[in-house]
Amino acid sequence: MYPSDPGYAPSFDTRLAQAETLCQERGVRLTDLRRRVLEIIWSHPKPMGAYAILDVLRGDGRQGAPPTVYRALDFLLEQGLIHRLASLNVYAGCCQPGSRHGGQFLICRDCGQVNEMNSPAVENLLCAEAAAHCFEVLTQMVEVLGRCPDCQRGTSSDVG
Amino acid sequence: MYPSDPGYAPSFDTRLAQAETLCQERGVRLTDLRRRVLEIIWSHPKPMGAYAILDVLRGDGRQGAPPTVYRALDFLLEQGLIHRLASLNVYAGCCQPGSRHGGQFLICRDCGQVNEMNSPAVENLLCAEAAAHCFEVLTQMVEVLGRCPDCQRGTSSDVG
């Protein structure tokens, strides 16, 4: 459930392989650039802004400008490999790629840690309530700001 | 439930009076500028961006720069009189000021219309699910992108 929990998270390579497979099945190309952006996002403990990703790319020695990153992000978003957190203008790796879903995000106000929750109950209830208003749902964005368990206990190690 | 539904929505003046009362009770000042920004937001059929609000203010003959608007918006957000829709970078009047709540927003992809839904069930379920992850909830942002009833029927009059 928690992507940052080593007990649950699949390994880095496993997830990259999953992404490769997914793209092959769909007949879309996970190019070097796109794979690298996905790596960057997954290898960071917290969601990243587009310009932070760009800095890493440039550190690689790669050329690039904002559109370079944004196009890669658009691709990854379309393929459901990452999510965008609108309230923070950052991008986070999806912990359940393959199944298209909105995902619910728990954002810690204090340490900035973000965890993706995938509650079908929430998703279904939201759809049902929307349907009661005759509203046809395409995508959901659920972002919850609060305090993570570590920060409630005052044991969080990293802030920022 | 639908702020745009004339059958349910309280009148413009009623809502302004409510806002006045609320601010008085809380000992905060609904100044001319703040009241005007609230009016502008409420009097428009759709949520507005900060710079669109600024344009209206300037149309009033008032001086102003971005901070003028953003400070007023911050105040109104703090008082729960408006909401910010992070996915669109726009601001919408709250249809239930007084009770602090996150609110769930139904955003039409086709016509841009936004309706605020206040489902305690959604809010409670989200809190419960978050609590199951030992996460303490401060605020919720729920934005649903889809198609409104009018656009499903193809009877929507205004687009943009």
Add this chain to the structure above:
DNA sequence: TAGCAATTGTTATTCTATAACATAATTGCA
């Protein structure tokens, strides 16, 4: 290998938001 489509590079610009400091208005109090 020539041609087409998809991807990436590049420059410039638009849109959103805030920092920092100056000025004005309001409130509380002597």
Add this chain to the structure above:
DNA sequence: TGCAATTATGTTATAGAATAACAATTGCTA
């Protein structure tokens, strides 16, 4: 009332996020 402290607004400049438009390149296919 008059003054100090606080709050609110004006003003200039800048930071941050995202896209438009066009050029160059790559990869696939006929």
